[in-house]
Amino acid sequence: MITTHFGLLKQPFGKDIPTANLYLTEQHRGVLRRLEAIVSHGGHVALTGEVGVGKSTLWRAFCERLAGKCRSLYVSNDLPSRGILREMARSFGLTPYWLRADLIAQVQHAIAEQFEKAGRRTVLAVDESHLLKHAVLEDLRLLTNFGCDSLPLLSLLLLGQPPLQDRLRLKAVEALSQRLDAQLTLEPLGRQETGDYLRHHLSLAGASGPIVSGSAEAVIFDRSQGIPRRINQIALQCLEMASERGEKVVDERIVELAFSLN
Numbered sequence: 625m626i627t628t629h630f631g632l633l634k635q636p637f638g639k640d641i642p643t644a645n646l647y648l649t650e651q652h653r654g655v656l657r658r659l660e661a662i663v664s665h666g667g668h669v670a671l672t673g674e675v676g677v678g679k680s681t682l683w684r685a686f687c688e689r690l691a692g693k694c695r696s697l698y699v700s701n702d703l704p705s706r707g708i709l710r711e712m713a714r715s716f717g718l719t720p721y722w723l724r725a726d727l728i729a730q731v732q733h734a735i736a737e738q739f740e741k742a743g744r745r746t747v748l749a750v751d752e753s754h755l756l757k758h759a760v761l762e763d764l765r766l767l768t769n770f771g772c773d774s775l776p777l778l779s780l781l782l783l784g785q786p787p788l789q790d791r792l793r794l795k796a797v798e799a800l801s802q803r804l805d806a807q808l809t810l811e812p813l814g815r816q817e818t819g820d821y822l823r824h825h826l827s828l829a830g831a832s833g834p835i836v837s838g839s840a841e842a843v844i845f846d847r848s849q850g851i852p853r854r855i856n857q858i859a860l861q862c863l864e865m866a867s868e869r870g871e872k873v874v875d876e877r878i879v880e881l882a883f884s885l886n
Contacts, residue, residue: 632830632831633829634829636863656682658808659671665776666775667779669808670807671784677852679783695738696749698749699712699748701750701753708760732767735777736777745776745779747779752784753783753791758796767780812850812852813852818850840862865882
């Protein structure tokens with residue numbers, strides 16, 4: 625209904641956007657540069673941000689930069705005990721060992737062997753890291769504790785919500801915190817960036833002209849607090865409301881009406 629009414633080629637604000645078409649602010653580019661610099665020498669990073677701010681999306685963009693240089697692995701925190709280590713072992717085509725010490729050694733050996741054969745380091749991104757148990761964080765620390773300091777073979781990227789920063793200050797995980805080269809924060813979009821983001825995604829969908837007014841952009845920014853996931857949800861609700869009412873432009877009135885019905 626939205627695509628037909630507004631003359632679009634496809635549904636806007638989807639999740640299947642190629643990394644080449646992602647909307648990247650100067651902040652995003654700066655974070656990508658920092659990540660690339662740190663990973664290039666086998667460093668470790670924590671990247672925090674609110675829910676929906678785009679941490680996982682930024683990881684996808686980062687993987688494009690890593691292509692051919694590093695082996696990247698993305699895991700979530702919902703794996704069972706030692707699940708991250710087992711998932712890493714399986715990614716190398718191995719049958720995971722059972723004992724913790726053996727499993728860590730197995731994965732470390734696979735990482736070293738990959739570097740020897742293909743010259744590629746390994747980058748492990750762990751999502752929702754603020755929910756990880758201390759035992760899992762300790763496993764990750766032990767996993768990074770191998771190889772020569774002059775030639776580190778594994779980079780660890782902890783992705784999480786702001787509470788991750790508090791977790792990393794705890795004495796229980798101090799050894800891991802000290803290994804981090806940087807703790808970066810991904811902030812929400814600003815007012816102008818929100819408008820640019822909306823226009824960028826509508827253009828990708830085939831919009832030939834303005835669909836969201838400047839006043840509507842301002843309200844969407846206020847309602848979303850600049851968080852891309854919320855912007856997507858609000859924008860789609862507004863486009864649906866406008867199409868139902870036969871309006872060709874989403875204005876401030878449409879945005880407020882869409883919210884009043886939720």
